Amino acid sequence: MKVSRRELMKLDRIEMPARDPLERAACFDEVNIGLTPEEATVEAMRCLHCKTPTCIDGCPVNIQIDQFIDRVAMGDIRGAADVIRLDSLLPAICGRVCPQEAQCEGACVLDKKHKPIAIGHLERYVADTIRTYGLEPPVEHVEPSGKSVAIVGSGPAGLACAADLAKSGHRVRVFEALHKPGGVLIYGIPEFRLPKSIVQSEIDGLKELGVEFEMNAIIGRTITMEELLTEEGFDAVFVGVGAGLPRFLNIEGENLIGVYSANEFLTRVNLMGAFHEDTETPILDLTGKRVVVFGGGNTAMDSARTPLRLGAKEVRVAYRRTEAEMPARVEEVHHAKEEGIVFDFLVSPLELLGDDDGWLTGVRLQRMELGEPDDSGRRRPVPIEGDVFDLDADVVIVAIGNSPNPLLPATEPHLKQTRWGTLEVDESTGRTTMPGVFAGGDITTGGATVILAMGAGRVAAASINEYLETGVWDREANEELETAGV
C-alpha cells in the first residue's frame, strides 16, 4: 500500500516517552526512555523522502539521514546503523545530546508547517538497539601501518579521531589528564541525560580496536608535546583537550562559600559520584536549599536539574536575555520546566551576597531589556536603570561558558594561539602551527557541541592519514613561502 505525502503529513510526530517529571527529578535515571520498535517504525514512516534531503545539509557531519530512516521504516536496524556509521561514530551519544532543532530537524521540510521527523530519537533508537542486542559488526583486522599517533584528551574529538586512526591500522594511544576517560561526556553531561554506561561502551569499543588509554597524563606537564614526537616516538599528535577553563562573572562575592563553577559542581557529581550516598567526594548539602544558576546553555540546564536531584527546594535559572535567545537544546529547557525549574529571564547578576562567615546568602540582580542586535546577531540585553532586586540563595552555579585551558599551549611555544586563546588551525585539515600536531574540537572553536568536536576529530584523522602517508606538512610549506616573501 502506497501512502500519499498528504496522508503522511497528517501523522503526528511520535514524542519521546519520558519518565514522570516528579519521579525523575528525585533520581539520576535517564529522563528519556527511548522509542519502542513500533514507535520508531511509525516515526520513520513519516519521512517524506525528499528528492534533495535538506536534513543532511543540516547535519554537521552529513549523515545520510533519509537512507537510515528508510531502513528503520523497513525494520532493517542493522542496515540503518551501517548508514549512520559511514559518517558518525558516536550515534548513541549524538542522538541524545545534539541540538537537533538547530541542525537536522531544523532543516526538515516538515518543520515549517508540521513537526519535523524525530531524527535524533531515531538515531538514538538505532544505536541503542545495536548496542543492546550486540549487533556491532565484528572488528575487522587491518594491517598495522607501523605508524603511531598520540591523542591528547579523551573527549568526543579525541575518541572520534582515535577510532578512525585505529581503523587505518595505526597504533593509537589516548592520553587523559583525569582518572577516567570520556572528557566532558563523563565529567560534564549528567547521567540522567547521557548514561555513563553508553560512554563506557564507546570506550570499550575503541579498546577492542586496539586503542590504548593512558590516564593521569597531563600533556604539557607529565609529558611535553615535544616528547610525544621525540622520546615517545609518535609520528603525529592530535590535540582535543576541549575548552576547560571556567569563566566567572567577575562580580563582588564570587568567592563566597556556595559559589560553584558549573565545571566544579558537575565534576563533583558526575565524575566523582557525589550523588551517591556513600560518596567520598564532598558536595554542599543541597537538601531544602535554594539554588540560582547563571547561564542559558545546556550546561546551565544540567547545573539546574542536578541540584533538584540532590534535594534542592527551589532552583532558578537566571539568564540575561529571553527564552528565544537561550542556546540550550529545546528539549532540555522543556524538561527543566516540567521538573519545576523556575526561569528568570532578562536579569543579570550585580553582586553575590554573603554573611559574616563567608557563606553565600543571596544574589543581587539587575533587570534587563533587549536593545539593538550585537555581533552575534542576538539583541543585546541592556540594564533597566534602577530596576534591581535580590533573591535568597544558598548555592550559586556559574554556567556562562568556558575558555580554552591555557595549560597545554603555555607549555608549548610552537603552538600558536588566536587572541581568544584557541589553537590556530587550518580548519579543513586540523593542522596546527607545530609540524606533526593536529587539533580539533573546543580547543580550536571555543565551547561548541559534541557533534562538531567529533566531526573535527574525524577531519583531523583524515588529514593525519594523509600526512603519515605522504610526510608532507602543507602548513610548513606555506609558511616557508610566506617567509620567503612569495
Place this chain on the structure above:
Amino acid sequence: MYPILEAESIAPDVRRIVVEAPKIAKKHRAGQFVIVRVTPEGERIPLTIAESDPAAGSITLFVQAIGRTTRLMSELEAGDCLVDVAGPLGRASEINRYDGVAVVVGGGVGTAIAYPIACALAAKGNRVIAIIGGRTKEYVLLENELRAHDIEVIPCTDDGSYGRMGFVTEALADVVADEEVGVVFTIGPVPMMSAVADVTRPSEIETVASLNPIMVDGTGMCGGCRVEVGGETKFACVDGPEFDAHEVNFRLLQRRNTSYRAFETGQLSSLESLDHEHHEQLLAPVRGACARRAMS
C-alpha cells in the same frame, strides 16, 4: 596503579611515602604537587611532592592523617599501590640567588613541603635558615635532613619540649631583626602563613606562601581552588600554588577551606568507627597490589 616503594611514620600521624611514578619524577621541580586517589572510589586530593628521584623513577610524598582519605593513605605500606597519581601540577618555585639569607618557615607537615624548597635554595648558593615548628618535639620534622644540606635549623615547639619555645613567627621576627633577609618561604597552616606575612610586611621582605586550597582536578578545569591575591581571583592549581604572601587574602582561604568541614568530620568519624577488618576491606583493592601486579 602506582606502587608504593617505601612507607614509614616520621611523626604521629605523619607518613613518608615513596611512590613509583617515573614520568612525574623526571619532570618534578620544587614547589609542584600531585593529585592522588587512594582507593578506586576515592576522592582526589592534592599533595606536594617533597622529593623526586628521576633515576629511581620515584617521588616522595608526606601525608598527615587528618581526614578519611589521608587516614587511609597512612595505613598503606610498601608493596601496596595508590590508584592514581597525576602531575606534576602547579608552577615550580622561583629559586633565585639572594643577597640576604633565605628563610624557610614550615609548620607541622608544612616542613616536609618546605624541605625541597630549602634544599633548592641552598643548592643555588644561598645561606638558608629553616624555622620549623611543631606542637611538641615529635612533630618537628626533618631537622637532620635539613642540616645535612648545610641548612641552619631553628626548631620551635609550642610547649618548649624541644628547641625554642613558642611560635615560628617569634623566631622569624628575631631573624628579621638580626639579619639581612633576602626572601622568606612559608608553608603550613593558614593562620601561621598569615602571621608570617605580618612579620615580614613592615620591612617589605619578599615573602612567598604555598597555598593549600580545596581542589578537584588540579589542572584549571574546576576553579574550586580560587584564591584572592592582590584583590584578583587566581586559581591556585595553575597560577600557583605559590603566591606573594603579602597580597594573599588568608581570611578567605581559611574560610573556603572550611566549606566541607561537616562532611569531612562525618567521613573521618565513620572511618574511625570501623574496625581493622573493615579498613582492610576498604584497602583491599590496593593492598599488595604492586606485588600482585609483578606476579601477573
